[in-house]
Amino acid sequence: xxxxxxxxxxxxxxxxxxxxxxxxxxxxxxxxxxxxxxxxxxxxxxxxxxxxxxxxxxxxxxxxxxxxxxxxxxxxxxxxxxxxxxxxxxxxxxxxxxxxxx
Numbered sequence: 001x002x003x004x005x006x007x008x009x010x011x012x013x014x015x016x017x018x019x020x021x022x023x024x025x026x027x028x029x030x031x032x033x034x035x036x037x038x039x040x041x042x043x044x045x046x047x048x049x050x051x052x053x054x055x056x057x058x059x060x061x062x063x064x065x066x067x068x069x070x071x072x073x074x075x076x077x078x079x080x081x082x083x084x085x086x087x088x089x090x091x092x093x094x095x096x097x098x099x100x101x102x
Contacts, residue, residue: 020072027065034058066100 016024038054074093081089 014077016072024065024069027061027068031058031061031065034061070096070100 034054035058038051038058041051041054078089078093081087
């Protein structure tokens with residue numbers, strides 16, 4: 001895992017395999033399309049319940065994205081850090097899980 005300062009929003013970066021990158025981007029593209037669809041529904045004055053069902057679908061898609069990302073993170077970043085003796089990553093993971101479970 002490559003770590004470096006990159007911008008104001010984060011301190012670490014990760015080199016992803018082409019397969020992981022493609023899978024994540026594909027999911028995000030689908031979610032982006034769903035969001036555009038919801039916007040279109042609002043613009044066309046769609047019925048509230050229909051919009052809420054689509055919002056629930058987006059929430060489910062985001063949860064699936066997050067589960068995939070978390071699994072990849074544990075298998076790569078966390079495991080690699082533990083193998084190299086950096087046990088601090090365990091506390092970072094626990095903090096992340098607390099935030100995700102709110």
